[in-house]
Amino acid sequence: MKELSGKVAVITGAGSGIGASLSAACAAEGMRVVAADVDEAGAAQTVSGIEGAGGKAVAAAVDVRKRASLDALADTAWQTFGGCHLLCNNAGVMVNKPLLELEESDWRWILDVNLMGIVHGLGAFVPRMKAQGAEGHVVNTASMAGLAAFAAMGLGAYTASKFAAVSVSEILAQELEGSGIGVSVLCPGAVMTRIHESDRVRPMDLPGTTPSILASEANPEHVAGVQSPDQIAQTVLRGVRENRLYLITHPEMKPAVESRFAAISRAFDTAAAES
Ligand SMILES: NC(=O)c1ccc[n+]([C@@H]2O[C@H](COP(=O)([O-])OP(=O)(O)OC[C@H]3O[C@@H](n4cnc5c(N)ncnc54)[C@H](O)[C@@H]3O)[C@@H](O)[C@H]2O)c1
Incomplete structure (x- = not known):
C-alpha cells in the first residue's frame, strides 16, 4: 500500500510502546488512527499526543483475547472513519x-493475547477490508523470538506464541496473494517499551505466580542493540509501502536465525545420509 495519507489505521496495543509509536507515525503520514488497547487510559494518552500534533x-x-471485542472495534473503525486500510495486530x-x-x-494468557489476538483481529477485520474493495495491509507483531528460540530470560511460552504469529502471517500472505491486501510480520529484537511489565494488564481470572526471573531482569533496556519504538515504527511504514513480508529491525541478530536454519539443514543431511 504505497499511499497512506487519508487512509485508516487500526492498531491494537496502541496505549504503550511500539503500538503508541506506530499510531503516532501513521497519524504523521496523514492517516486517521483507531488507537485500541485494554489499557484505555494508555490509548487515550496516545490519541491526545496525536491530536496535539494536529493528527486525527x-x-x-x-x-484482543475476545473475538466479540475485535468485532466491536471493527464497528468503531467503520462508524468513525468509514473503514480500515491498515490493521496492526500488535x-x-x-x-x-x-x-x-x-x-x-501463563500459557493461556500468552497464547490468548499473542496468538488468538491476531486470529481474532484477522477474523473481525480482513473480510470487511476485502469487502470495502480498497487496497489494504495487515501487520502482525511477532518478534525475533518468532524466528529463533532464545531460552534466556524464560521466553518459552512467549516464543511459542511468536513462532505461531510468524506462521499465521506466512499462511495469510499466501492466502491473500492477489487480493490487494498485503501482509507483514514484524520481528523486532529488543525495543525500549513496557513489555517486561506486562503483569500490569494481566487479567484477574488468570492469576500468576512469582517468576524466578524478575521483571527488572527482563527489561529490554538491558539487552544489547535495544531500539526505540519510534525506530521500529518507521521500519513498519517502509514495509507496508513496499509490501515486505518479514519486517526485520535488528540485522545484527541474523546469526541466531542462521544457526537455527543450519541445525535444521544438518538434520536433513543426516536423514539423507541414513536413507
Ligand atoms: N519490546 C520488545 O523488546 C519487543 C520485541 C519484540 C516484539 N515485541 C512485541 O511488540 C508488541 C508490542 O509490545 P511492546 O513492546 O510495545 O510492549 P508494551 O507493554 O509497551 O505494549 C503492549 C500493549 O499491549 C496492550 N495489551 C496487552 N494485553 C492486551 C489485550 N488483551 N488486549 C488489548 N491490548 C492489550 C498493553 O496494554 C500495552 O499497551 C508485542 O506484541 C510484543 O510481544 C516487543
Whole structure:
C-alpha cells in the first residue's frame, strides 16, 4: 500500500510502546488512527499526543483475547472513519519463566493475547477490508523470538506464541496473494517499551505466580542493540509501502536465525545420509 495519507489505521496495543509509536507515525503520514488497547487510559494518552500534533485519532477499548471485542472495534473503525486500510495486530504480553515453571494460566494468557489476538483481529477485520474493495495491509507483531528460540530470560511460552504469529502471517500472505491486501510480520529484537511489565494488564481470572526471573531482569533496556519504538515504527511504514513480508529491525541478530536454519539443514543431511 504505497499511499497512506487519508487512509485508516487500526492498531491494537496502541496505549504503550511500539503500538503508541506506530499510531503516532501513521497519524504523521496523514492517516486517521483507531488507537485500541485494554489499557484505555494508555490509548487515550496516545490519541491526545496525536491530536496535539494536529493528527486525527480516536481511542477504543479492546481486549484482543475476545473475538466479540475485535468485532466491536471493527464497528468503531467503520462508524468513525468509514473503514480500515491498515490493521496492526500488535498487542502482546510476556511472562518470563523457564518452561517447566510456567503455569497453565501463563500459557493461556500468552497464547490468548499473542496468538488468538491476531486470529481474532484477522477474523473481525480482513473480510470487511476485502469487502470495502480498497487496497489494504495487515501487520502482525511477532518478534525475533518468532524466528529463533532464545531460552534466556524464560521466553518459552512467549516464543511459542511468536513462532505461531510468524506462521499465521506466512499462511495469510499466501492466502491473500492477489487480493490487494498485503501482509507483514514484524520481528523486532529488543525495543525500549513496557513489555517486561506486562503483569500490569494481566487479567484477574488468570492469576500468576512469582517468576524466578524478575521483571527488572527482563527489561529490554538491558539487552544489547535495544531500539526505540519510534525506530521500529518507521521500519513498519517502509514495509507496508513496499509490501515486505518479514519486517526485520535488528540485522545484527541474523546469526541466531542462521544457526537455527543450519541445525535444521544438518538434520536433513543426516536423514539423507541414513536413507
Ligand atoms: N519490546 C520488545 O523488546 C519487543 C520485541 C519484540 C516484539 N515485541 C512485541 O511488540 C508488541 C508490542 O509490545 P511492546 O513492546 O510495545 O510492549 P508494551 O507493554 O509497551 O505494549 C503492549 C500493549 O499491549 C496492550 N495489551 C496487552 N494485553 C492486551 C489485550 N488483551 N488486549 C488489548 N491490548 C492489550 C498493553 O496494554 C500495552 O499497551 C508485542 O506484541 C510484543 O510481544 C516487543
